[in-house]
Amino acid sequence: xxxxxxxxxxxxxxxxxxxxxxxxxxxVFRQRLxxxxxxxxxxxxxxxxxxxxxxxxxxxxxxGQDRDxxxxxxxxxxxxxxxxxxxNAGAAQLYVCGGIQLAGHSxxxxxxxxxxxxxxxxLTTEAGGSRLIGDLIIxxxxxxxxxxxxxxxxxxxxxxxxxxxxxxxxxxxxHGNDGESGHEGAILNHVIGxxxxxxxxxxxxxxxxxxxxxxxEHRYKKEVALRPLDDLVEAxxxxxxxxxxxxxx
Amino acid sequence: xxxxxxxxxxxxxAAGLPHGSMLVSATNGKTTTTRLLAAATRVxxxxxxxxxxxxxxxxxxxxxxxxxxRCADLGLFEVDEAALASVAASTRPQVVVxxxxxxxxxxxxxxxxxxxxxxxxxxxxxQAQSEPPTLVLNxxxxxxxxxxxxxxxxxxxxxxxxxxxxxxxxxxxxxxTCRHCGAPLNHRVVLVGxxxxxxxxxxxxxxxxxAVSATKIDLTPHGxxxxxxYPGPAGSPVELAIASPLPGVHNSYNIVAAFAASWALADxxxxxxxxxxxxxxxxxxxxxxxRGEVVDVDDKQIQLLLAKNPTGVxxxxxxxxxxxxxxNVLVLLNDRTADGQDVSWIWDVDWEPLDSRLSSLxxxxxxxxxxxxxFRYGGFDMDNVTVSPDPTKALDxxxxxxxxxxxxxxxxxxxxxxxxxxxxxxxxxxAAYWSTDR
Ligand SMILES: [Zn+2]
Numbered sequence: 001x002x003x004x005x006x007x008x009x010x011x012x013x014x015x016x017x018x019x020x021x022x023x024x025x026x027x028v029f030r031q032r033l034x035x036x037x038x039x040x041x042x043x044x045x046x047x048x049x050x051x052x053x054x055x056x057x058x059x060x061x062x063x064g065q066d067r068d069x070x071x072x073x074x075x076x077x078x079x080x081x082x083x084x085x086x087x088n089a090g091a092a093q094l095y096v097c098g099g100i101q102l103a104g105h106s107x108x109x110x111x112x113x114x115x116x117x118x119x120x121x122x123l124t125t126e127a128g129g130s131r132l133i134g135d136l137i138i139x140x141x142x143x144x145x146x147x148x149x150x151x152x153x154x155x156x157x158x159x160x161x162x163x164x165x166x167x168x169x170x171x172x173x174x175h176g177n178d179g180e181s182g183h184e185g186a187i188l189n190h191v192i193g194x195x196x197x198x199x200x201x202x203x204x205x206x207x208x209x210x211x212x213x214x215x216x217e218h219r220y221k222k223e224v225a226l227r228p229l230d231d232l233v234e235a236x237x238x239x240x241x242x243x244x245x246x247x248x249x
Numbered sequence: 250x251x252x253x254x255x256x257x258x259x260x261x262x263a264a265g266l267p268h269g270s271m272l273v274s275a276t277n278g279k280t281t282t283t284r285l286l287a288a289a290t291r292v293x294x295x296x297x298x299x300x301x302x303x304x305x306x307x308x309x310x311x312x313x314x315x316x317x318x319r320c321a322d323l324g325l326f327e328v329d330e331a332a333l334a335s336v337a338a339s340t341r342p343q344v345v346v347x348x349x350x351x352x353x354x355x356x357x358x359x360x361x362x363x364x365x366x367x368x369x370x371x372x373x374x375x376q377a378q379s380e381p382p383t384l385v386l387n388x389x390x391x392x393x394x395x396x397x398x399x400x401x402x403x404x405x406x407x408x409x410x411x412x413x414x415x416x417x418x419x420x421x422x423x424x425x426t427c428r429h430c431g432a433p434l435n436h437r438v439v440l441v442g443x444x445x446x447x448x449x450x451x452x453x454x455x456x457x458x459x460a461v462s463a464t465k466i467d468l469t470p471h472g473x474x475x476x477x478x479y480p481g482p483a484g485s486p487v488e489l490a491i492a493s494p495l496p497g498v499h500n501s502y503n504i505v506a507a508f509a510a511s512w513a514l515a516d517x518x519x520x521x522x523x524x525x526x527x528x529x530x531x532x533x534x535x536x537x538x539x540r541g542e543v544v545d546v547d548d549k550q551i552q553l554l555l556a557k558n559p560t561g562v563x564x565x566x567x568x569x570x571x572x573x574x575x576x577n578v579l580v581l582l583n584d585r586t587a588d589g590q591d592v593s594w595i596w597d598v599d600w601e602p603l604d605s606r607l608s609s610l611x612x613x614x615x616x617x618x619x620x621x622x623x624f625r626y627g628g629f630d631m632d633n634v635t636v637s638p639d640p641t642k643a644l645d646x647x648x649x650x651x652x653x654x655x656x657x658x659x660x661x662x663x664x665x666x667x668x669x670x671x672x673x674x675x676x677x678x679x680a681a682y683w684s685t686d687r
Pocket of ligand 1: 427428429430431432449450451452453454
């Protein structure tokens with residue numbers, strides 16, 4: 001049986017940016033497409049690689065350790081124009097944890113060094129004094145729909161949004177972007193940045209399906225219907241994570 | 250309590266030990282290695298004061314010293330990775346054994362890189378002592394090797410036998426770039442996680458040649474036989490056969506590390522190592538609490554394999570797969586403080602090789618449904634999978650699915666193991682853990 005549709009995923013630096021189970025997000029993309037008889041082609045980008053323009057419908061960048069993230073930051077800039085053009089063309093992009101920091105304009109490290117980012121999301125990040133760690137629950141709004149999203153956060157960066165992007169959601173429990181604003185993540189058209197891992201997508205399949213719908217729309221220039229799936233296991237894990245987060249630990 | 254009343258208690262007691270102290274730290278294997286090293290030093294005639302598993306922070310070491318330092322002449326302490334700085338500062342050790350660093354409980358430690366940097370500061374601090382300690386370091390972990398680069402007083406250990414290599418670095422491998430120059434490392438041989446034979450294609454960083462190494466390893470489901478090579482009295486290499494009931498290549502590293510440390514101690518104190526006696530006591534050293542111990546339950550057996558982090562569980566999966574036939578497996582995931590509250594690590598484990606061999610899979614613990622998601626998105630046949638968050642019920646379900654005469658393989662996180670042990674103790678199948686032999 002050959003798939004009638006295929007999504008082309010560009011996975012940025014999977015060897016270096018994979019610390020908080022980013023692999024789980026990729027598994028969700030693959031399986032939720034497979035269960036609907038839709039194919040997934042993955043292109044992995046490593047240090048020094050050039051991203052081919054226009055060839056991908058979905059981009060993913062996860063989180064890494066500081067040292068690896070600094071290596072990636074320098075390398076990524078060479079691909080900034082390609083990634084910006086893809087975002088402008090409506091391709092879906094998901095930036096998680098270290099990813100959201102690199103998608104912004106800049107990251108200022110603890111010693112004051114400023115690292116340039118992609119500038120695709122209108123935000124800046126600076127290192128804070130302490131790590132923001134723990135269960136994180138937000139009420140996310142995407143395409144006018146609102147849903148509770150659960151996960152875990154662990155970051156030293158404090159992210160501040162500019163006027164040209166919206167927060168992905170409002171913090172219900174946890175720290176979010178900076179521990180103060182009540183904002184979590186960022187969204188601009190089909191580009192999403194977030195600190196939520198755990199990983200993010202297995203317990204929040206709603207968000208996965210939105211990203212996949214955007215990717216299919218980018219590829220086929222029209223809406224491709226995604227058959228609903230039986231998400232009972234996802235719902236149970238979501239509700240238990242949500243209950244754990246409301247217990248102060 | 251003791252530390253509150255006498256903040257320098259550890260330093261005072263440790264200073265009174267005639268042969269000083271040995272410290273053992275690692276992400277994985279420190280408990281088992283400390284057990285092996287305790288046996289190896291006792292048989293060489295030392296009177297040990299040592300801490301027991303689960304008390305590897307400074308207060309646990311203080312308690313051990315308070316109890317046992319009067320009649321002891323040597324301290325041997327398993328040290329939590331994050332506590333190495335404070336314990337090293339107060340004990341001023343003679344021998345420091347550093348075995349590996351893997352990603353583990355990221356919510357507690359922050360990043361692995363941060364730990365490597367802290368350990369470097371510890372070694373720099375110790376180097377300034379009037380008599381710097383002997384460092385017993387794993388040549389096969391690129392991060393540990395970088396810590397020893399350019400230092401004297403290093404005894405390198407490693408595994409030279411390449412026959413147990415896996416095809417690629419595991420997904421959970423962390424040390425993928427050169428600490429010295431940042432270039433992607435070349436792993437010629439991968440044995441466990443990112444442990445193996447490596448070099449940097451861009452600079453002169455390369456795996457140091459180990460002085461103490463396993464040159465041949467034969468694995469069985471219930472242990473291993475090893476040929477170990479180490480420097481003899483005249484400096485020429487000597488070979489020694491060691492048998493051990495500890496399974497897996499990860500335990501090969503523990504055995505080699507313990508032997509190397511006892512060799513380093515002998516070199517330092519000019520008291521003979523008694524190598525044949527060391528080999529004999531290692532053959533008698535059984536798995537530590539929950540690290541592969543087997544419990545009889547009526548006409549079946551349960552093997553307890555503590556599930557701590559991706560690299561550790563990957564080793565457990567390899568151990569389970571080395572058994573013939575269909576497999577019955579119970580995984581228990583809790584997210585309490587001692588387990589790590591961030592359960593995302595289960596996604597980094599390579600569970601997939603189990604799929605085609607499973608007869609039954611039972612999932613339990615506070616976060617049993619997160620496990621169910623992991624296996625669902627791993628493409629497992631979910632008809633074989635039962636989810637039961639209550640550990641007692643899950644144990645009954647898993648045992649019922651295990652045929653008579655067979656083994657149930659249980660992989661619990663730390664607090665889930667305590668829960669499971671509690672049930673087994675209550676039913677009279679095993680002694681309470683505080684009274685088992687250590
Ligand atoms: Zn190098």
